[in-house]
Amino acid sequence: MNIHITKFFYGDYGEIEGGAPAPVNNREWPLWEVFIRSKQGLDHKHVGSLHAADAAMAIENARDVYTRRMEGVSIWVVESKYIHASNPTEAGALYDPANDKIYRHPTFYQLPDELKYM
Amino acid sequence: MDANKLAEQFQQKIDADIKIEPQDWMPDEYRKTLIRQISQHAHSEIVGMLPEGNWITRAPSLRRKAILLAKVQDEAGHGLYLYSAAETLGITRDEMYYQLHSGKAKYSSIFNYPTLTWADMGAIGWLVDGAAIMNQVPLSRCSYGPYARAMVRICKEESFHQRQGFEILLTLSKGNAAQRKMCQDAINRWWWPSLMMFGPTDNDSPHTAQSMKWKIKRFTNDELRQKFVDVCAEQVKFLGMTLPDKDLKWNEERKHYDFGPINWEEFWNVVKGNGPCNKERLATRVQAWEDGAWVREAALAYEEKKSARKYAFQNTAKSTENAPAFQ
């Protein structure tokens, strides 16, 4: 990718136009996605990504980067290239039908207020 | 779907405050603007480690040493969150580094000023981090999901940075004559560069309008700068120190502090690379990266050897498994 624009505002100080594009480097450490369980009983949640040479290193890096303030009790890492994602242009087909299935939601059912523990 | 229609839908989403996610369609300019802004923000965090890192080995108490280490480490973490957010837009971290190291990408000019005394650790925390937070809080509501999420995390962690800085100054302001002098001197040197951190005046930032429409930016430079001045003019009273601006005074009509003119010539010179530490900072980053090349390569080579061995082992295991038992 080769990008040259000049513009100025906070966090954007412009850049010098032109220059050679970045040389291709295929020796970059792979990217990993990090999932953290913040406490027992909760799901692992995606928190971000990082670079690591191998899985052991990715877990250690995740510990150092994403749990500096005791945010987690368990860490999953997966190399980003193995993540398969749904296509957002098909979002309609995938998720809209669920909109009519309100009977899947507990509030669909009208029950007397006196009924407890349900 | 044609491009106009997509662009229209895109803007509708933005207007409805629906976040844009990495795989969504987005205008090229939006993508480019974000990559530039996020990567430069990341570079600022990484280069920003250096002026404070200078003082880790010289921190005057063990408590201060631990705090400063944790703070500079946080900045590395923030750089990492931001590089990751930029990577979701289709640029690699190596490419971003290349842009930084070749001098093509910029970073916040504030880090091209030297840290000369211990009081600078206080002034950076109070003023520089204070100015950063003022800019960053609105960014945590920005339209691009990964950037907004990174900013939420960063803002949560930043809040201790500003407080520890103010505490350093407060301690100095109650100290001996030399310490009080050190305190005032640091405020004098960091005040104007901090105001410059908000960027040029709105008249000189022609692209602000587009960025605001896209909700990449949510307030103008001048709005944020004014807010910062108003806050600091009050806070400095707790230190018994002054801000180095003879024009600074409360304007009852505007309900804001008036302040003196900013030296934009200095600003543009530092941006262009003529600041006191531009060359040094960049050279330090390049050196660290080049010195680390063999380390990064060794880790990859080791992993490749290890997987090759594992693969060879699995294959041998398989071939014996499949062999007929009676042979």
Added chain:
Amino acid sequence: MIIMQEQTMPAEKENAQKAKIDALLHLADDSLIMGHRCSEWCGHGPILEQDIALTNIALDFVGQARNFYQHAAALLQQLPNDMALALADFDITPASITEDSLAYLRNANAYKNHLLVELPNGDWAQTILKIFFFSNYRQILFQQLLKNSDTQLAAIAEKSLKEIQYHVKWSGEWVMRLGDGTDESRERMLKAIDYLWPYVGEFFNCTEYEKTAFELDDTSIDLLKQTWLNTINHTFQLATLPEQTFGKWYQSGGKLGIHTEHLGYILAEMQFLPRTYPNAEW
């Protein structure tokens, strides 16, 4: 006469007390100087993720140093002032004995760290190897300290062990990566071993104060020494690095205050502010 009695102690108890203070300062100095060296990498690491990892380790060391200094300071505060000042061997007399006065107002010849920890960082290989040698030594020593009759010392050891286990794992993995990585990384590891090995003998050349305070005898020291060497060689084998043995001669003296030239520079940098403005608050 009553005053005299209060200020004197039976010789044996006094020796034990002195040994304990020396040993705590030794542990604290080791931690602080390790932390200092590791912190020099902050902002200069080979990749962002590892910069963060090494800074974490530096933070662990500074934290451990504080615990040991605080414990030493608390013990010193219970002693008659003259005796406490003499035991700590201050260069400038502090207003009070605290973790900071112990760290900042003692000269190099009062510092009791191993020579190994004050050696320069060198490249990533040398730094990794130093952490690897040191954390493996600490791990086995602190496991001993868990049983120490000083319960505060045992508690600090227990807390530190959690951190040290991670340092052992992290540095051990790097030793393997570099030893069995590329030709260059292997070359650099071999060089680092050459440079650092003459200093590892000091770990097990125990002073009297260590023996007394850590409750060690020659047999247990020998066991520590063997365990350490086996652990190192196990990782070296996985890293395809040559097996090591202890030589007859090694550099030592740090634990008794006789240091390399490097420590003076470290302290000059670290201590300059509190020494310039004695008794100022920071």
